[in-house]
Amino acid sequence: MAGRIRAFDWSQTELGPLDTWPASLCSTVQLMLASPLPMVMLWGRSGYMIYNDAYSIFAGGRHPYLLGAPVEMGWPEVAEFNRHVVDTCLAGGTLSYRNKVLELLRDGVPEDVWLDLYYSPVANDDGKPAGVMAMVVETTEHVISERRRQAAEDAYRADNERVRLALNAGALLGSFVWDIKGNVLSGDERFARTFSYPPEQNLADLPTDIAEAQIHPDDRSWVQEQVNQSVETGDPFNAEYRVLRPDGSYLWVQASGCCEFNEQGEPFRFPGVLIDIHERKTAEESLLKFTRNLEQRVADEVEARLAAEEQLRQSQKLEAIGGLTGGVAHDFNNLLQVIAGNLHLLARHEPDNANVQRRVSASIAAVERGAKLSSQLLAFARRQPLSPAVCDPRQIFDGLGELLQRALGETIQINVSAPDDSWRLYVDRNQLENAILNLAINARDAMQGEGTIGLSAENIVLDRKFCAGKGITAGDYIRVSVTDTGVGMSPQVLAQAFEPFFTTKADGQGTGLGLSMVFGFVKQSGGHIEMSSVVGEGTRVQLYFPRSLRAMPSETPNPDAQQRGGHETILVVEDNEAVRVSAVELLSEEGYQVLTAGNADVAMQMLLDGVTVDLIFTDVVMPGLIKSSDLAAWAKVQTPPVAVLFTSGHTRDIISRNHQLSPDTYLLSKPYGPEALTQMVRTVLNG
Template sequence: MQFLSESHGCDGWKGEMAGRIRAFDWSGTDLGPLDNWPASLCSTVQLMLASPLPMVMLWGRTGYMIYNDAYSEFAGGRHPYLLGVPVELGWPEVAEFNRHVVDTCLAGGTLSFRSKELVLLRNGVPEDVWMDLYYSPVANDLGQPAGVMAMVVETTELVLSERLRQAAEDAYRADNERVRLALNAGALIGSFVWDIRNNVLSADERFARTFSYPPEQDLANLPQHIAESRIHADDRNWVQECVARSLRTAEPYNAEYRVLRPDGSCRWVLASGACEFDEQGRAFRFPGVLIDIHERKSAEESLLKFTRNLEQRVSDEVTARLAAEERLRQSQKLEAIGGLTGGVAHDFNNLLQVIAGNLHLLARHEPENVNVQRRVSASLAAVERGAKLSSQLLAFARRQPLSPAVCNPRQIFDGVGELLQRALGETIQIDVQLPHEPWHINVDRNQLENAILNLAINARDAMQGEGTIVLGAANTTLDQTFCAGKGLVPGDFVRVSVSDSGVGIAAHLLEQVFEPFFTTKADGQGTGLGLSMVFGFVKQSGGHVEIDSQLGQGTRVQLYFPRSLRAVLDDASNVESALGGGNETILVVEDNDAVRASAVELLREEGYQVLTAGHGDAAMQMLLEGTAVDLIFTDVVMPGLIKSSDLAAWAKVQKPPVPVLFTSGHTRDIISRNHQLSPDTHLLGKPYGPEGLLQMIRTVLSN
């Protein structure tokens, strides 16, 4: 009997996640290579991928995560990095809860939770969420529990809406209870009888006090005009209509109206009664009572006001939610582009490094060959253009490694001034406007100078090469209204602006100007990445970008950066080390053979003793076996269990510490926090040239 068909069980999987699962390297997990997966696991994964509900499988005691397309949307910015990751690492904020789930289900148990409250990190901020969760064991081919199937349905919106509804009902119930207690506590404030035939009104003392009759007035003969004059003018016609209807139709008389008090205030009353008729059907007597309903009417007005406020709050919440969803969509779009860009940049920069390294070596070996030198120079120029393109894409995706430092806008403008004038030409005037004492900011100075240069070049092109560009900085305090929806915290900011008097940008294009590859210039005159790079850099620095423009009147771009209260570091401390070689021992850790070979050859030509390792595991083994090195030169992103950050951690605790120089085309936040490099972290971006490598080697060794 044939138990297995010639095709593997995963061939029938459909959807985006099916492709990701097939492409993932599972050999480093407890599941092993995909081709060796048991039939039960393949079948369960196929059922999960076909489900429209968010589902995730946690396999083995470690809980390696396999999930469907619906769960990838729920995971947000953590997708696709959750695939193949232990659940306690993927969701560290609820690690204890997930450990209990895995232990329970692997023991054969099931768990379910309705509207379970959890605190999850979303965009780096703790957020209260509620979810319906269902967990059940998944059996292997032997029928034993080997994994956990989890179904996740977020109910946050339903829970919050139910809370709002319950609050409104509780308030309404409390108000009605107060009215009932008021009536039961003696709300009757008078009685009256109207003798219709003789047109005489009689009443008790409480009625007379309510309508402010004189104390000496005969209660058996009360002038009706006094009572009528005490009824609020806006209610008088209504009361007369109610009386006339009761006289005409014999319907009960019930009229709510306001009675004017001597102090000018009003009090709500309910007059209730009925008309009595004789045998001939003629009205002759009209008895009734007065009931104090002032508290009830006040409660109703309060409830009406509360209801209106509630409707407004619900409307505001819906508007805010729609805005938040739009920001989330934009954020997810940016994350998707960033993930793609990061992967492409890493491989692309490695390729550029191989090309650049070999070109530099070729130029060194053929110094007298003019043709070789000319062609090498042209090729290196192309490499630099490719590196710039990769850097701009990373900047837009907010994934470029930054080296922020406290600086003064005056320093920035002074440093970029000469470069601006050379780049813009003599027909462009630059008007610099600075406050007397500009506040400090904490930014990557080189990136800010590049951003200003990009904006100035755009301004020059908008003015057809003639005119004045206003370059300014201002101290400003942003309030809650301005910061709403912009990801900013109200407080002190420095606003850097670049303005021109050029052709301007049409209003319907303003929302697109920061998108990558969008440009208003003619074909071949711009990449469309300049403003994208500015946008990504400012957002990554915790700031905000705004652009104002009108056709024929020019454009102004404003960059907002949070104020820093720290002092500016002395530039004199950052003196570059002299270029040159040495005889120290350097461990080169690089998984790309071609990149490693070119770096090793260059370093050996400069006199360095060079050791090599193809990945972090091999490098750590050499170091633990006692190999002595003066510097570790390591790629950031490598295969294996030992990461570059682990090598740096080992080097830091040695006595004396071993300096580390990182290199990468894309760090993936392995050695940085939110792509912000710490002051003691040295990074050489790929592709790099011989001068850049040797300069950084000497700088790190000197430090």
């Protein structure tokens, strides 16, 4: 770190060139660099950061960009906390925290981190506080370890309590003593009860014939043989056998004891205990029954594994293709946004030029077709941002009925079925409707425009055998099926059906992305898709979605249409200059005051310098130290919070989990037009 500090251009900060630093600062930095503990110096009111090697490890991916940066910009998610630290220490105070929990962004994801923090002022050459020395020791592992240790101790105490209760309740069925010389059997009440002796029977004189009669006929000779061997040799007695119960069933017990001999070496006494082993024997019998068909089970497992490996290979192939197509779609969307934005601006600037309007309309239509193609690519790549909600399959079918009939034509009959007690599912309803529509159109084409399409939903429970190798877990699912009676597919065609750009249609009649999009959407929604087909008989596509136990959302009336423009101030954060310029012009024409920033670093500095805005309109993926998600996290904790609207051609999970947006996250996908931009901006501002 000493080398990095010397190489850094400090003249751009309030500290000035390194050779002008006060002696007090230089000596403090030297002490800090020699320390093995993570330490960071926050110098001046802005808290410019100078730190040692141990702190660079704690900083992770933010190193070396934190060096020389103001602390509030380097750690925007805890800017308020650090502001308090700097103000307190520059006033001469000290602060310390033990196992302080802070929510820090690591790889763009909020994460609780526990820290021991010690802050003290550092004086300049005049003896006045000019900086803050911070010692930062992460204790996350220690805190989690302590919690696990406490949980283990609690579990240990609970186990001890269970053991104590078990001993009190006990599996012990009683004890007995056989007086060999007098052939007299005695025992306690539990022993007598186990062998169904009469309640009034003297416990010191228990007839042996009653006990022998209660033993299962198949076990009597075995028990007697064990008794004789123990009496003759002195070996410990251990015999497992069945005892008749009053209800006619048998109880498995284990009798254990040892023959005692007198001084003359003659057997005279045989004490022992009786233990309940019924549960263990029942389990052993079940296991034996289970393993009798071991060879068949092994064969089934081998077959299932081979099928799972084939599923995995197919999934890996589609995943690799998806990664490529997702990246292409992202760059493609940026290009389309530049084209679309300028076309819309051109149309507005030449309202009376018929030739311009005609050509712009044709070009915008082409852009829309390109956007649809890009959307299908992102759907297959599982990179499209989803907005899932709880819904009922019957509602989806009811809403699709008219649209399907209009899209398929009057010569196609649609049979719809769904149970009255249909389970709920948690999916993006619009995407599911698009998937069903795609499958229905494929079915219509396979039947050459005439026939019957079946659309059904059913509740189904999937076992582990079915789920093996499919990327889903056993449990409750809703199966949505689309069937047709068309020409069907050969096994070779069926094997490639989900691959992007694969189609059996004539040139110009299909992109080969319909089934790919359905495949990607189902997988991204945590489900599974299967297709079966027989040449000349038709095709069945089955979509499996996990059952949701969440409550259905309450119906709310649609809000009134929002006004087109406004007077608010909007900060546009976009690294692509062409996209940024077109967005600024579109917003300016609607009456908004527009500020710009080339990335989130510049935007954050503007905001920390006091620039006031009503909305941050930011691209998701940009270069720089600060991510768009960091910018949004800072905006959320302001008073009042600053509204944020994201835009992207491909979110890369920076603002989403598995590309599923949270309800409070607003995203405008590229390419967008003026109407979509205006409507979304007003929605976010008014929300």
